[in-house]
Amino acid sequence: MTRIANKIINKENLLSQGVTLLMQQGYHGTGLKEILDAVQIPKGSFYNYFGSKENFAAEVIQHYINPFIDQLNGHLEAPGNNTLSALLCYFNELITELEKADFKGGCLLGNLMGEIGDTSELCKESLQFAVNRYRDLLQAGLLKAQQEGTVRVDKSAEEMADLLVNMWQGALLRMKIEQSSIPLKQCCENLLGDFFKAK
Amino acid sequence: MTRIANKIINKENLLSQGVTLLMQQGYHGTGLKEILDAVQIPKGSFYNYFGSKENFAAEVIQHYINPFIDQLNGHLEAPGNNTLSALLCYFNELITELEKADFKGGCLLGNLMGEIGDTSELCKESLQFAVNRYRDLLQAGLLKAQQEGTVRVDKSAEEMADLLVNMWQGALLRMKIEQSSIPLKQCCENLLGDFFKAK
DNA sequence: CAAAACAAGACAACCGGTCGTATTATCTAG
DNA sequence: CTAGATAATACGACCGGTTGTCTTGTTTTG
Numbered sequence: 001m002t003r004i005a006n007k008i009i010n011k012e013n014l015l016s017q018g019v020t021l022l023m024q025q026g027y028h029g030t031g032l033k034e035i036l037d038a039v040q041i042p043k044g045s046f047y048n049y050f051g052s053k054e055n056f057a058a059e060v061i062q063h064y065i066n067p068f069i070d071q072l073n074g075h076l077e078a079p080g081n082n083t084l085s086a087l088l089c090y091f092n093e094l095i096t097e098l099e100k101a102d103f104k105g106g107c108l109l110g111n112l113m114g115e116i117g118d119t120s121e122l123c124k125e126s127l128q129f130a131v132n133r134y135r136d137l138l139q140a141g142l143l144k145a146q147q148e149g150t151v152r153v154d155k156s157a158e159e160m161a162d163l164l165v166n167m168w169q170g171a172l173l174r175m176k177i178e179q180s181s182i183p184l185k186q187c188c189e190n191l192l193g194d195f196f197k198a199k
Numbered sequence: 200m201t202r203i204a205n206k207i208i209n210k211e212n213l214l215s216q217g218v219t220l221l222m223q224q225g226y227h228g229t230g231l232k233e234i235l236d237a238v239q240i241p242k243g244s245f246y247n248y249f250g251s252k253e254n255f256a257a258e259v260i261q262h263y264i265n266p267f268i269d270q271l272n273g274h275l276e277a278p279g280n281n282t283l284s285a286l287l288c289y290f291n292e293l294i295t296e297l298e299k300a301d302f303k304g305g306c307l308l309g310n311l312m313g314e315i316g317d318t319s320e321l322c323k324e325s326l327q328f329a330v331n332r333y334r335d336l337l338q339a340g341l342l343k344a345q346q347e348g349t350v351r352v353d354k355s356a357e358e359m360a361d362l363l364v365n366m367w368q369g370a371l372l373r374m375k376i377e378q379s380s381i382p383l384k385q386c387c388e389n390l391l392g393d394f395f396k397a398k
Numbered sequence: 399c400a401a402a403a404c405a406a407g408a409c410a411a412c413c414g415g416t417c418g419t420a421t422t423a424t425c426t427a428g
Numbered sequence: 429c430t431a432g433a434t435a436a437t438a439c440g441a442c443c444g445g446t447t448g449t450c451t452t453g454t455t456t457t458g
Contacts, residue, residue, distance in 0.1 A: 006437095007437075007438095024317070024318070025318060026225065026226075026227060026313075026314045026315070026318075027225075027227075027228075028225060028226075028227035028228040029226075029227040029314065029315070029318065031412070031413065031414085032413080032414065032415090033412080033413085033414095041438095041439095042438070042439045042440055043414090043415085043416095043439080043440070044416090044417090044437090044438060044439045044440065045437075045438055045439070047414095047415070047416080048436085048437060048438075048439095049437095052414085052415080053414065053415090103317070104317050105317070106313065106316075106317075110313055110369075110372055111313035111314060112313075113313075113372040113373075113375055113376050114225075114305065114309055114310035114311075114312075114313040114314060114372055114375070115225045115228065115310060115313060115314045116225070116228070117305070117372065117375035117376045118223070118302070118303050118304070118305075118375050119223070119224060119228065124375075124376050127376045128376050128377065131373070131376065155389075159385060159389075162373070162382065162385060163366065163385060163386075163389055165369070165373070166366050166369030166370045166372070166373055166382055166385075166386065167362065167365050167366040167369055168369065169368070169369035169372055169373075170309075170364070170365030170366055170367065170368035170369035170370075170372075171365045171369075173309055173312040173313055173316065173365075173368055173369075174312075174330070174361070174364070174365055174368075176312055176313070176316035176317050176323075177312050177316045177323050177326045177327050177330065178327065183361065183365055186358060186361060186362060186365075187362075187365065190354075190358075190362055190394075195389075195393075195394045230446065230447060230448085231447080231448065231449095232446070232447080232448095240405095241404090241405050241406060241407085242405085242406080242407080242448090242449090243404070243405040243406055243407080243450095243451095244404065244405060244406095246448090246449070246450080247403070247404055247405080248404095251448080251449080252447095252448065252449090
């Protein structure tokens, strides 16, 4: 095992553990020691890899969103019925996962937007980038659904994508304190299943 | 000045400063020292008043929501055009205030739901109670608007109130990282100004 | 004067970050 | 191909400062 390969593995482990801990306990609620102990990596190495906790968090954010992009992409590209159904299917998958996790954590992006969205410039930019990537993908899906005639065309796909992202984030917060997936389901039913539908 | 009156003033000052600091820096991001220094109250007194930081935060949450309840109530009871307009007027007032604050802070409830919603049982309950009080008031307004014929009746006032609260929370998060009131305006225009409207 | 309320600061644990040293990889010269 | 120089990485003891909480002595009150 070469040294350089080990570095990549270590960074990957740190980021992965960072996603888990930051999502559940927040930025200030998670100490470096806790992350480092979990993956058995000394502090000096951490600072060699990332330079600072803030910079680490900015990378964690990107590391977090990637799987969601892939998962959504998978549903959008799958040869199924129509794109609107694919979106509904995707969100139902998310809901199932959140139920399985007992509504713990929610969304790292939403949590960090609230906690450090206006105290860390670096993380704010990382959050912006991550949210925009996600929103753009939703927008592409909604645009396709518009062309298929299942989604109304008197509103732009971009605006609807923003509405969906925002209500979903709010629903995740409600989910956390109510320990229930009802807010999530209401979000899908009312937007994708009603408000966005072509007349 | 009696001793008991002073205690009330001190508690009030602590709660008020707590609202400001917890909203901007979060729960774990704000140390007791910072709050105590700001209001010139010794640490011993704090623990005499509140018992613990967690308990303090739970009280801060209630202290935070009260003015919003009052403000919304004011708009709902004012002898204006109709209740739907009153709701729109209320939210526009909020938007103006957030713009004046340069989009800093956002909503204490949303921020804390994300940060400690699933680590502090006590705060979770306090958040639940605060959010429900707010939601119930919105629900009452929407119900009145339904009776006035300006809001659709094929959806329950409760469901619409939940949707409004959730999208508003999500919009506040987006506002924080985009430094823009556009998400907030989109929320109002699309829900109150479109989706909720009677046909 | 007893009991409760209050305030001051001690307290250990922990924070993010630094630094000197040891180890290893890569490059250069002969 | 190798010997030596240089850079990159690994590592954890250690830093000053802060954390939330608790103990203890004082003051106030009924």
